[in-house]
Amino acid sequence: MPELPEVETVVRGLSRLIIGKSIKSVSCDNAKSLQASRSTIDSFVIGSSIVAVRRRGKGIIVELSSGYAMLGHLKMTGQMVYVAADARFGAGHPNDSLVEDLPNSTTRITIDLDDASRLYFNDVRKFGWIKVMPIHELETDSFLSKLGPEALSLDFGVDDFTKRMLRYPNRNIKALILDQSILAGVGNIYADESIWMTSVHPTRVVSSLSKTELGELYTNMRSVMNISIDLGGSTNKNYVNAEGKRGNYLNFANVYARVGQPCKRCMTAIVKIRVAGRGTHICPICQVLV
DNA sequence: CACTTGACCTGTCCGC
DNA sequence: TGCGGACAGGTCAAGT
Secondary structure: OOOHHHHHHHHHHHHHHHOOOEEEEEEEOOOOOEEOOHHHHHHHOOOOEEEEEEEEOOEEEEEEOOOEEEEEEOOOOEEEEEEOOOOOOOOOOOOOEOOOOOOOOOEEEEEEEOOOOEEEEEEOOOOOEEEEEEHHHHHHOOOHHHOOOEOOOOOOOHHHHHHHHHOOOOOEHHHHHHOOOOOEOOOHHHHHHHHHHOOOOOOOEHHHOOHHHHHHHHHHHHHHHHHHHHOOOOOOOOOOOOOOEOOOHHHHOOOOOOOOOEOOOOOOEOEEEEEOOEEEEEOOOOOOOO
């Protein structure tokens, strides 16, 4: 779930909810979730205020007034959920929420803010992490420094996309658009969706695609992720936004999680195959391997 | 270079 | 109902 549209949705929510607040305390029950020394946290996180929240690829960057930043990745099951001081769970709580009460058994990090609200980093599988570093070290961070251009950037045009793809003529198209060093943001759901929209088979190698097909893939990839942002992202299992609410994109998905259901173009049953080590959803008629 | 596999973890679902 | 195995949004390292 946390692919570009989901992370973007979280970042927009956090921007609205936590900017300007200062951090009172930070606690963590899993050393791998919070990759920072206690002294760094005490000196540069606690007591500083939140200046900006932004996204790079699937990473979340929270800039602090101390000149440090928290860099986070949700990986497969991470959540960043804000809970206002006066929040009441249970009766009256929105029924589209997946979060009933926090902290819960998946809460790895709890951040107390100065207005008695809290930010929870929940993560069932413990793959996600938050690191702390000076803002000027972000550009050399081991995760951030490897990322390719932002898939949705206004500066990233179809010619840039095509040129980048053609650098790897022998790689298959699904593996390539999932590769964050080539293009930052696309994950398994939106790879399957945009490849279906383009009516190509995910194992087609780049050199077999026409310039028109590559152009359509670019347009479809951006379109599907922009639509998903408008719908609050995809909730397959446990993704929630900064307020603990589900995303709605999968109600409109064409192939992802639609095994056995009819293709929206030709009514053939969607099938699931394996490509680049990932579960991959295709229409066996629309997406032929030439 | 391209591709596969396994690791990292826990929960859920499916078949027997 | 219980139990084992497969599988799940993402990266990363290592092996073929």
